[in-house]
Amino acid sequence: MSSEVVTKALVRAVTVNGHKAALITLDNGLDHTKPNSFGPGGLASLDEAITAATALEPAFIAITGKPYIFSVGADITGMPMIKSREQAVELGRYGHRVFNRLRESAIPTFAFVNGVAMGGGLEVALHCHYRTLSGGANALALPEVSLGLVPAWGGTQLLPNLIGIAPAAQVIIQNPLTQKTLRPAQARELGIADVLLEPADFLERSLEWAAGVVAGEITVERPEIDRDMWDGVLYFAKLQLDEKLHGAVASAEKALELLALAKDADFATGTAAEDEALGDLVTGPQLRNSLYAFDLVQRRAKKPAGAPDKALARDVTKVGVVGAGLMAGQMALLFARRLEVPVVLTDLDQERVDKGVAYVHGEIDKLRGKGRIDEGTAAKLHGLVSGSVDKAVFADADFVIEAVFEDLAVKKQVFAELEKVVSPEAVLATNTSSLSVTEMAADLEHPERVVGFHFFNPVSVMPLVEIVRAGKTDDPALATAFAVGRQLRKSCVLVKDAPSFVVNRLLTRFLGEIYAAIDAGTPVEVANTALDPLGLPMRPLALLTMVGPAVALHVSKTMHAAFPDRFGVSANLGRIVESGKSLTDREGNIDESVVALLEVGDAPLTAEQVRDRALDAIAEEVKLMLADGVVADAKDIDLCLVLGAGWPFHLGGITPHLAATGRL
């Protein structure tokens, strides 16, 4: 039984400057929050519409969308229903058959891309002979590769032959892997559209433009496609991809193959290859994992499991930040931008306070300089962010977060001082990444208002906040924390007050296995590249360099204290910290001078052994965390890894991959 919300293709005859035209509107009958898509029903409707439009014998046929939305492409809710390779191939063929009618039409065809066009939505437009594009079309993309698919309704064959291989590879491979979409001006620049028109009278002007084209008054010029550089571009794209993903992402590999084919293959051969690629991918694990991860990010992240009733949240009209260091400054800027309430920083002396406030004001000016905010907003933000050495400024704050040195005694001291100043209901939050929030609250008069609010670095970019319910945290305080997180436009996951919560605990366990392998005598290069087949966002030693060996050592010790059986403290990590350097530089090159400092054993592991041990360790830790109730569900672990550590969609975070490899 299909649950497809069918996007109908409606046909209407219109007259433009004396020319009869057939106008097809894609419309699923719902508002713009439920975008148009193509399932089997939608394709059938478009097929009928093309027949009806052709029967009108118009001067041209044009296809457009409903307000704000052209089409977001294939109905991915139907994908899990596809059980066999044959079904997948047939879905590919069906789309090709229908879309190709627009390409092969003897009557000129136009796409009036009035709004968001993604995937199959952009592909249907690419099949038309001409394209107009609205300046109000907020996102244009072929995001399939990020979901474990390829643009298999003609995209890989049409786009490179329209705009050239280098930009096509950018749009089809690089952009999806970095979650980028095109703005209208960029799409026009690339040549995806023939003309960019203002949104106010987009349809009228598009019809007029199309009439001008069919009347021969407007000539559309497109650049000659350079085929000499085709192979070279793809060679470098492959190198670049391998450097990052090491061939781990099947969809990206397929996309590269299809783009290579697009150089010389006729359209039928190219599209048949797309069908086969779809068959391979739809039945493979990566698509399933990607759709799972997509659903987590799109849905579960918006309704955090275990969050208390929103109605319990208290208004936050002023925010305090204790500490004026870098992380505190990043938080202050984010609070000011998103909550639009006064944010006040404090620190031990005036110099630090001034420096912290100056940093935030400087960042505001940078945003203004880049045109990200207007003059009025910049002025407003300047006014909202201030600093003081006197914590009395927190008296009327509703939410105070500390970002001081990662030491329990120091943090307890801060909270004790705060409690003397703030109201009994003000939420006290900690950005600790590893300490016990319950202990931090233990000596307070009102421990029920203490929550963990763990950001990831850089604060403005990373979408995750781990919200920690401590031993005595009450629902209003927790609801307030979730409301603040939502206003900050972060995805919040509720976690129990367990050492290092989710992301850092798993990454520390994982890195621990890498150090152990090196300690045992595994060559550093082997240990560092052992996980390459998984396609993680960075190699383990690059992660170590980014976190900083000193911080990593500190966290190791904390975790060792909590779970001495599973978390060791590598003596070699201590040596690295002492050296003041890291094992790799920022580019990931191993620093042999640091390697020389290590004292290692004589029981080296193979890459496969390292990988197995690392994954086994993560699986064990996940099981223990779930048994301990650190999060409500394995889905939350995956959500945390995707949003907090950038772990890939194609692994579904990690637990689908662990399950598929028999570890969970």
Added chain:
Amino acid sequence: MPRSVRDVVFVDGIRTPFGKAGGMYAHTRADDLVIRCIRELLRRNPSLPPERVEEVAIAATTQIGDQGLTIGRTAALLAGLPKTVPGFAIDRMCAGAMTAVTTVAGGIAMGAYDVAVAGGVEHMGRHPMGEGVDPNPRILAEKLVDPSALVMGKTAENLHDRLPAVTRERADAFGLASQVRTAKAYANGKLQDDLVPVAIRDPENGWGLATVDEAPRDTSLAKLATLKTPFRPHGRVTAGNSAGLNDGATASIIAAEETARELGLPVAMRLVSYGFVGVEPEVMGVGPIPATEKALRIAGLSIEDIGLFELNEAFAVQVLAFLDHFGIADDDPRVNPWGGAIAVGHPLASSGVRLMTQLARQFAEHPEVRYGITAMCIGIGMGGSVIWENPAWEGAK
């Protein structure tokens, strides 16, 4: 401070095709109709830099919802005019756009600004006549006006009562002539150039494009004679001899003549004089008569000097009252040569500029004519009349 009054000219005018209430614009916003007019007007006058527009006056009778929010200002913003361009909303019911033109003309003559956009909109499908009104109870209690004065069709019946010479038959014949003249004007391509196509959308059929008026119909005297008289049993006013309920918008560029010439803008008509007057509300249809007499008096002209008339056809009876008063034949070719509101429709506050746009086109075709009039009756007992001079008048050469 000594100063001289400046000549004011009508540069260009445009309108949407007029729809029937509940018809092709049922799912189109009123403000979008007038925004479309402003954008197209500027687009086809590229020698007018948008920042030289210094005022936007937009009329609407029912200024709520998508006709509210100080529509002259919001429409200017949404049309993409610079934020420095101010605007305002204006209301004189059926003569809204006419009043927008005369008001900005006053500002230009005074020297307050050089170029303005003036127009109007009425989406009678979204905003039926009388929506949200709250008449002061004193109107009835103190018998300030006859209760029938608030229902325009009843005022038309009242006018028939006072002018027995204007019969149902004459009214029907005039209504038919309006349809015939409009059809002929369409066939000869007289109207199309000043219609701006409007994208329309409805949930059942998707997007479409409005390119022609929806109201005109093919009819006959015999058919007209069968129509009901909804305002009075055995009355005379029918849907066939009056304008319908319509949706539409208009806009025009009004400028100081010296500025138009400086910028190389066309000078389609020169404003001579105008008059607005009040009459008895229960026979508001007589309004154009004293309004025209006032405008003629101010201009020092007589009715014989007027070579073309664009009279709004709210009701055939009020046009015939005007013609009888000035001794003009019902079928005089100088009057509404391309038909009028009975055929194309009368979206209240927008109609004044339609009259002007058509008169401007006719001036260009008639260099032998020096003066023309646009006039209309107005609810609650008023009339408005504007006298224009033809810059293409051959006598000037």
